[in-house]
Amino acid sequence: MQDEKDFIQELLNPKTQNVAFQKLLRDYQRPLYNHIRNIVLNHDDADDVLQNTFIKVFQYLKDFKGESKLFSWIYRIATNEAITFIKQKAKRNGTTSEAMQTRIVDNLKADTFFDGNEIQIKLQKAVALLPEKQQLVFKMKYYEEIKYEELSEILGTSVGALKASYHHAVKKIEDFVKNN
C-alpha cells in the first residue's frame, strides 16, 4: 500500500510524472484493453475507449482519494467509459445497446481481430443475451479472472450479490449452450 502511495505521488509530481505514467501505461494497457474489448467487442472502439480511459486517469489522478486501490479506481473509470460508449453508440444508431451487441456477436466470424472457434462464438452469443450487470460480472470473473473482492470494489456491489449474479449467468449460459 505504501508502494502505491509513493507511486501516486510520483504520478502527481511534475518531475516524475512522465516516467510514472509510462509505467502505469505499461502495467495496465493489456488487462484494461481486454476488459474494455470484452464490453465493447470491437477493436477500434476498444482502442478509442482505452485511450480515453488513460487520459481521464491522468486528468483525475489529483482527485484520487486513495479510498480504494488504484487498480479498482482505474477499472471503474474504464468500465464507466466502455458502458457509456456503447450506450451512446447505440443511441446514435437508433437502437438499444443489447440489440447492437447481439448484432456484433452474430458477425464475430467476420471480425479481423477475432480468432475463435465454434464454442468461443457460442459462449459470446450466450453472454450477449444476459442482462447488463450479469454480463459484466461474468466477463470480469470468467474471462479476466478478477477476484470477487476486487470486483466488489470496482462495481460497488457486495461479494454475495456478485456471486449470485455469476451463478445465474453461468446457469443461463450452460442452458443456452445445451439447447443450441
Added chain:
Amino acid sequence: MKNFNLGNEPKITSGFTTPDGYFDTFSEKVLAQLPKQQPKVISIFSSKKVWYFTAAAVLILMLSIPLFTKYSTQQEEIDTETLENYIAYQSNISEEEIVNLLEQDDLDKMKLDFNIDDATIEDALKSNSNLEQYLID
C-alpha cells in the same frame, strides 16, 4: 453439448486479438494526447471575490438611491402655470363643474369689496345710455 458444464470445460478464452504491434505504439499515442500542463482553474465564485462584488453592489445601490428619489420627485411636480394653461385650453371641464368644486373657503377668498360711494354710482348710471331700458325691464 448435452452435458455442458462451464466449470468442467477447459478454459474458453474470449477469442479477441489485436493488430500486430498494437501495444508497442499505444503508450506513445496516449502520451501525445496528455495535456502538457494542467491549467490552474480559477473559480469566479471564490469567496473573497464574492464579498468584493457584494460590497460594490451595495455601494452602488446606496449611491443611486438619493439620485433616484431626486429625479423621480422632480418629474412629479408640474408648475402652476402649465397646469392652469392645461385646464384652460386642453380640458373639457365646464365652468359649472369648476363652481361645484369650489368650497366656502375658496368663495370667501374670491369675495370682492365693493366700497363704492353713491356719487360714483350715479356718475356711472348717468353715463350709461341704456339706463332707461334697464329701468323699464
